[in-house]
Amino acid sequence: MKNKLYFHxxxxxxxxxxxxxxxxxxxxxxxxxxxxxxxxxxxxxCKQIPAQIESIAVxxxxxxxxxxxxxxxxxxxxxxxxxxxxxxxxxDPINIQNLLSKIDVTKTHFxxxxxxxTTVETFAIYKYILSKQSDYSYYTFITDPNSALxxxxxxxxxxxxxxxxxxxxxxxxxxxxxxxxxxxxxIDIKALLLGAHHVKQSFFEQGELQDILLKxxxxxxxxxxQYPINCLFAYSESLKYxxxxxxxxxxxxxxxxxxxxxxxxxxxxIGLIGPKDQHSFLQLIMEGTRDKSxxxxxxxxxxNDVQIPDTSLPHLEALDALNSLPFSRLINMQCNSVxxxxxxxxxxxLDSILLPKIDAENIGGLIxxxxxxxxxxxxxxxxxxxxxxxxxAAKIILKKKLSI
Amino acid sequence: MKNKLYFHxxxxxxxxxxxxxxxxxxxxxxxxxxxxxxxxxxxxxCKQIPAQIESIAVxxxxxxxxxxxxxxxxxxxxxxxxxxxxxxxxxDPINIQNLLSKIDVTKTHFxxxxxxxTTVETFAIYKYILSKQSDYSYYTFITDPNSALxxxxxxxxxxxxxxxxxxxxxxxxxxxxxxxxxxxxxIDIKALLLGAHHVKQSFFEQGELQDILLKxxxxxxxxxxQYPINCLFAYSESLKYxxxxxxxxxxxxxxxxxxxxxxxxxxxxIGLIGPKDQHSFLQLIMEGTRDKSxxxxxxxxxxNDVQIPDTSLPHLEALDALNSLPFSRLINMQCNSVxxxxxxxxxxxLDSILLPKIDAENIGGLIxxxxxxxxxxxxxxxxxxxxxxxxxAAKIILKKKLSI
Numbered sequence: 001m002k003n004k005l006y007f008h009x010x011x012x013x014x015x016x017x018x019x020x021x022x023x024x025x026x027x028x029x030x031x032x033x034x035x036x037x038x039x040x041x042x043x044x045x046c047k048q049i050p051a052q053i054e055s056i057a058v059x060x061x062x063x064x065x066x067x068x069x070x071x072x073x074x075x076x077x078x079x080x081x082x083x084x085x086x087x088x089x090x091x092d093p094i095n096i097q098n099l100l101s102k103i104d105v106t107k108t109h110f111x112x113x114x115x116x117x118t119t120v121e122t123f124a125i126y127k128y129i130l131s132k133q134s135d136y137s138y139y140t141f142i143t144d145p146n147s148a149l150x151x152x153x154x155x156x157x158x159x160x161x162x163x164x165x166x167x168x169x170x171x172x173x174x175x176x177x178x179x180x181x182x183x184x185x186x187i188d189i190k191a192l193l194l195g196a197h198h199v200k201q202s203f204f205e206q207g208e209l210q211d212i213l214l215k216x217x218x219x220x221x222x223x224x225x226q227y228p229i230n231c232l233f234a235y236s237e238s239l240k241y242x243x244x245x246x247x248x249x250x251x252x253x254x255x256x257x258x259x260x261x262x263x264x265x266x267x268x269x270i271g272l273i274g275p276k277d278q279h280s281f282l283q284l285i286m287e288g289t290r291d292k293s294x295x296x297x298x299x300x301x302x303x304n305d306v307q308i309p310d311t312s313l314p315h316l317e318a319l320d321a322l323n324s325l326p327f328s329r330l331i332n333m334q335c336n337s338v339x340x341x342x343x344x345x346x347x348x349x350l351d352s353i354l355l356p357k358i359d360a361e362n363i364g365g366l367i368x369x370x371x372x373x374x375x376x377x378x379x380x381x382x383x384x385x386x387x388x389x390x391x392x393a394a395k396i397i398l399k400k401k402l403s404i
Numbered sequence: 405m406k407n408k409l410y411f412h413x414x415x416x417x418x419x420x421x422x423x424x425x426x427x428x429x430x431x432x433x434x435x436x437x438x439x440x441x442x443x444x445x446x447x448x449x450c451k452q453i454p455a456q457i458e459s460i461a462v463x464x465x466x467x468x469x470x471x472x473x474x475x476x477x478x479x480x481x482x483x484x485x486x487x488x489x490x491x492x493x494x495x496d497p498i499n500i501q502n503l504l505s506k507i508d509v510t511k512t513h514f515x516x517x518x519x520x521x522t523t524v525e526t527f528a529i530y531k532y533i534l535s536k537q538s539d540y541s542y543y544t545f546i547t548d549p550n551s552a553l554x555x556x557x558x559x560x561x562x563x564x565x566x567x568x569x570x571x572x573x574x575x576x577x578x579x580x581x582x583x584x585x586x587x588x589x590x591i592d593i594k595a596l597l598l599g600a601h602h603v604k605q606s607f608f609e610q611g612e613l614q615d616i617l618l619k620x621x622x623x624x625x626x627x628x629x630q631y632p633i634n635c636l637f638a639y640s641e642s643l644k645y646x647x648x649x650x651x652x653x654x655x656x657x658x659x660x661x662x663x664x665x666x667x668x669x670x671x672x673x674i675g676l677i678g679p680k681d682q683h684s685f686l687q688l689i690m691e692g693t694r695d696k697s698x699x700x701x702x703x704x705x706x707x708n709d710v711q712i713p714d715t716s717l718p719h720l721e722a723l724d725a726l727n728s729l730p731f732s733r734l735i736n737m738q739c740n741s742v743x744x745x746x747x748x749x750x751x752x753x754l755d756s757i758l759l760p761k762i763d764a765e766n767i768g769g770l771i772x773x774x775x776x777x778x779x780x781x782x783x784x785x786x787x788x789x790x791x792x793x794x795x796x797a798a799k800i801i802l803k804k805k806l807s808i
Contacts, residue, residue, distance in 0.1 A: 062683025077498045089680055091738065093709045093731035094481045094762070095641040121679055123723045124712050124734055131713040151719040169683075228693060229633070229672060237499035248684035255692025266692025268633060270674065275525055276493055278795060279466025279573075280652035286794030288659025288670025289632060305497045308528050309535040315555040319527045321806040327497035330528055333805050334495065334798075341797035358498070390690030391682060393745035394738075401737050402725040 001199070001365050003212050006343060006350040007293075009219045011211070018379045019214060022372075023204075025379075029386065030166035031371060034174040035197035035364075037164070039189055042176065045140075045161065046183045053109045056184045057086040057099075059129065060113035060177075061121045062248060063169020064142075065089045067178040067367070070245035074238045074363050075187055078304055082186030088125045096125060105133040111140050111181055115169050117147025120398065142176055168386045170249050171371055174364070188360045195364030203372050213373055219349065220267060220293065221380035227293045227349060230267050231285065234297040235274040235335040238358060243271025246370055253374045256390060258382040265381050275334045282338065285348065293349040294342065297366075298335050301357045302328040405603070405769050407616050410747060410754040411697075413623045415615070422783045423618060426776075427608075429783075433790065434570035435775060438578040439601035439768075441568070443593055446580065449544075449565065450587045457513045460588045461490040461503075463533065464517035464581075465525045466652060467573020468546075469493045471582040471771070474649035478642045478767050479591055482708055486590030492529045500529060509537040515544050515585055519573050521551025524802065546580055572790045574653050575775055578768070592764045599768030607776050617777055623753065624671060624697065625784035631697045631753060634671050635689065638701040639678040639739040642762060647675025650774055657778045660794060662786040669785050679738045686742065689752065697753040698746065701770075702739050705761045706732040 026032045058065050065087045072085045086099055086108075110129060114122045140159040143149040153160040161176045172178065174196055179189045202209035220230065232246050247269045255266030270292075272281050285292055308330070310323040322330070335352075342348050353369075355362045378385030430436045462469050469491045476489045490503055490512075514533060518526045544563040547553040557564040565580045576582065578600055587593045606613035624634065636650050651673045659670030674696075676685050689696055712734070714727040726734070739756075746752050757773075759766045782789030 061680060066684070077502045090641050090677075091679055091731050091735045092639075092641045093706050093735070096731065097708065097710060098481045118720070118722065120723070120726065120734075120738075123717070123720065124726050124729075124731065127713050127715050127717070127723075127726065128710065128731075130715060148719045148722075152717055155718050228695060235496070237494050237496045244684075251685045251688035251692070252683075255688025255690075257691055264691060264693050266688050268672075268674075268688060268692070268695070270672075273494075275495055276465060278798060279656075280470070280648075281655045282798065283792045283794040284655035284659025284670050284672060286659075286797065287661055287668060288655070288672070289668050291632060291672070302497050304501065306501060306532065309531050311531050311534060313527070313531070313556055314559050315552045316522070316527065318522065318552075318808055319524070319531075321808045322524065322528050322531065325528075325806075327495050327500065327528065327532075330524075331495045331497070334525075334802055337802035337805060338798040340801050344797065388687045390687040393690065393748065394682060394686065394742040397744050398738055398741035401741060402729075404722055404725040 001362065001369065002354040003209070004352050005212060005215060007219055009215050009222070011214055011218065014380065015214045015218050018217065018376055021379050022375055025375065028166060030164050031168070031171035031174070032200070034164070034167070035193045035200050035368065037193070039179065039193065042179050042183055042189070045180070049109050049184060053083065053107055055084045055086060055103050055108040056111060056181050057088060057103060057108050058111045058113060058181050059088045059122055059125050060111070061089045061119060063172055064113035064115065064122070064177060066241070066245040066248050067173025068181045070242040071173065071178065071182055071187065071192065071360070071363050072185060073241040074358065075360060077238055078358050079187070083184060085181055085185050088129070089121070091121050091124055096128060100132065105138070109138055109140065109184070111142060112149070113142040113177055114149055115144050115163055115172070117143045117149030140180070142180065170252055171386070173245070173367060191360040192364035195361035196368035199365045199368040199372070209369065213369070213376060216351065217373055217376035217380055220377050223349070224265065224267055224381055227291055228266070228268055229270060229292040231270045231272055231292055231294045232297065233272040233274055233277065233294050235331050236297070236299045236358070237273060239297060240273055242363070242366070243273070247271055249370060249374055252388050253378055253385045254381065254383060256383045259384060260382055265383060267377065274338065275331060278334065278338060286342065286345065290347050296335055296339055296350070296352040298332055298352065298354050299328070299358060300354050303357055405766065405773065406758040407613070408756050409616060409619060411623055413619050413626070415618055415622065418784060419618045419622050422621065422780055425783050426779055429779065432570060434568050435572070435575035435578070436604070438568070438571070439597045439604050439772065441597070443583065443597065446583050446587055446593070449584070453513050453588060456511060457487065458511040459488045459490060459507050460515065460585050461492060461507060461512050462515045462517060462585050463492045463526055463529050464515070465493045465523060467576055468517035468519065468526070468581060470645070470649040470652050471577025472585045474646040475577065475582065475586055475591065475596065475764070475767050476589060477645040478762065479764060481642055482762050483591070487588060489585055489589050492533070493525070495525050495528055500532060504536065509542070512542065513544065513588070514542055515546060516553070517546040517581055518553055519548050519567055519576070521547045521553030544584070546584065574656055575790070577649070577771060595764040596768035599765035600772035603769045603772040603776070613773065617773070617780060620755065621777055621780035621784055624781050627753070628669065628671055628785055631695055632670070632672055633674060633696040635674045635676055635696050635698045636701065637676040637678055637681065637698050639735050640701070640703045640762070641677060643701060644677055646767070646770070647677070651675050653774060653778055656792050657782055657789045658785065658787060660787045663788060664786055669787060671781065678742065679735060682738065682742060690746065690749065694751050700739055700743055700754070700756040702736055702756065702758050703732070703762060704758050707761055
C-alpha cells in the first residue's frame, strides 16, 4: 500500500502524546492483537461445515455484518469462491423475503452474530428463519462469552463461537465475526491478517505508515472544524461495501461528546465510487463549501483487465483516442485527472492510497490502516473511540414501545 | 405522500420571491413539464423490442442511469417485472466483465444514453460491448438532437430517441432517459408520471405541499451554514438507490459558487437506510457536531408483509415481546423510536415523509417532490441549480491525457 499526502502538516507534541496513548491502549483494546491471532480454531471449525452447504448467511447488523461484507464484495468478482455469502441485516419484510428466495435453506449455514446477544433486529430475523429451518445444526452462534445468546445456544447444544475480549463490533472484522463467514467462503483469512499485520508493523515499528498516519490524523483533528467531512473516493466498484464499513467505523467512533468537555464533535464520513460519482458528488467537492477532505483509493493492477477495442465510430472519431486503452488505465487516468483538478483548487485537502491489487492481503491492510487512523483521530479530538452511547436512546424508546 | 415537519419556520418575502422565480422558471426549465408529457411515442417504441429480449442494459452514467436505477430497484422486489434491467456505468474492468457475465447479449437490448453524446465512460463501454454484439438492431441511442451521437446513430440507421429540450441529466428520470428503460421492464410509467403530476399540482395549485416545500426550502437555505448536511434516512432497503439519485440531485445542483458572489456554497447530501444505519451513522447524528438535518422516509404499508413467529427462545424470553409482530410494524416502530430520540435532543432539524406503499405512483411523487425542493433551495441560496461547471476541469485534464 502506498499513501501519498497532498497536504502539509508537521508532527508535534500532540502527535507524540497520541502515539504514546495508542501504545498504551494496546494493553486494553482488543483489536490491535487480531492480526497475530491463532486462526487454527477457526479453520478447524470450518471443516465441520458439510461440503453440501452452498451458501453462508450472516444474520447480524452493523459491526456484525459490514466488515465481512466489505471483504467478501471486494474479492467476490475476482476470486472463484467456494460458497456464496448473504447478509440478513434488515427488518424490511420485502428484503427478508427477497433474500430468502435466493437461498436454499437446506444448503445454507446460518451465522447468528450478536455481540451483546440481544440485538432486536437479529433475533426478529432469526426467529423468522428458524420457522423455515428448524434444525439447529444449520446454525452457528457468535457472541460474547456468557451472553444470553450463548446460554441459549449451549442449551440447544448448537455451535457457539466467541468474540475475543475487548473488541468492539465495528473493530471486529478481523475476529471470528468476520473471519468465520469469510473462511467458510474460501477466502484466504491468513493473507487477510498478514496484510493487517504488515500495516500494524509499519505503524508500530517506525515504518513509513507511522509518519503518514500520524500526519493524517493530526491534520484531520486540527482542522476538524474547517473540514468536518471526510470523503473516501474509491476508483473500484469492488470497494463499495468497504466504503460502507468505513462510514460506520469513522462515524460511530468519532461522532460524540468530548471526554473533557460537553462539546459535540465528529467527523462525517462519505463513501464515493469513481468514476460514477464524478457525475454526481464531484461538483459539490469542487465548487461547494470548503468543508471536505478527500482520500482517493486506486487499484494499481486490476489483473483481470480488458481493453477498449480499436473501433472508430463515424462522427465520434474524437473518441478514437480511447482505442486500445486498457480499462484499468482509463479508470486510473480518470482518478488522476480528478486529483489534479482538485489540487488546482489549492484549498481541498487530498491524499491518495494505491493498492497493488485486489486480494485478501491488500484489503486486510486497508482495514487495519483505517482502524489505526480512527484510533489516532479519536485520541486527538478527545473522544472515546470505542463506545456508542448515542444509539441507546432510540433502543430504550423501542423497547418501551415493545414493552420489553 | 404525507410530510410532517418537526422544525418551525415562517414564510416570508424571500419565499414569495422564490416561488415567483420558480413559476417563471417553468417557461424555460424543461423538467416541470414532464409529468404531463405524451407517453404514447415511448409505449409505441417499446412495442418494437422483440419479446425474446429478456434484459435491458443501460450504458450511461450519472444522470443517464441513477434515476432509472432508483425506480427499478424500488419496484423490482415487489413487482413481477417483464425484464431485468442492468446498468453499465463504470469503467472498472472487473465490473464490466462481471455485468457481462450476467447477461446473454443475444437476448439483451442496449440503451446507450448520453445527453451530450460524447461521454467518455459511455463510449469506452459501448465500444467494448459492440465487440460482443455487433448487430445494431440490439441498440437504441438516447441523446440530445444534433449531437454527434445522433449523427452516428442515424448513419447506422439505428434507433434514436431524444431528450426533451432544457432537461438536465439529473432532472431527466421522468423523460425518455428514465421512462424508456423502465417501460421496457414493464413498469407502469403512466402511474409514475401521475404521482409526479399530483405533487406538482399540490405545489403549484396551493395544495398542502406548497406550504411544506416552501418552509423546508426556506429552513435549509436560511440555516445552510449551521446545518450544511442533509441526511435522507429511508426505512426501506428498496430506497437505497433512490438515496443515490438524491445525492446526485442535491449535491450537483446545490454545491457551487453563488451567482451574485464568489462564495462557495452547498448542501451536502447523505443517504442512509434504516434500521441498518442505526448501527452505523446514527451515533454521529445523535452525539456528533450539530451540522445535520434529517428527513425520514417510511413506507406505510409494505403489503407483502411477514410476521415474526410466536417462538420463545430459552434465556432470550425478553425478546418474546417481538412475537407475532409484523416486520413492517417493527421497522416503522424502529424509525419512530429514532425520530423520538432525535427530537428529544431539540437541536436536530427533522421531518418525516410517509409513502402509502411501494408503487410507481409513490416513487414518481417522491422524485418530483425532491426536484421541486432542489429548485427552491437553489433559488434561495443563489446558485444556478441546473449547471455543473465544476466537473469540467477534470474532464479537460483527462482529455489532455488522452490527447482528445
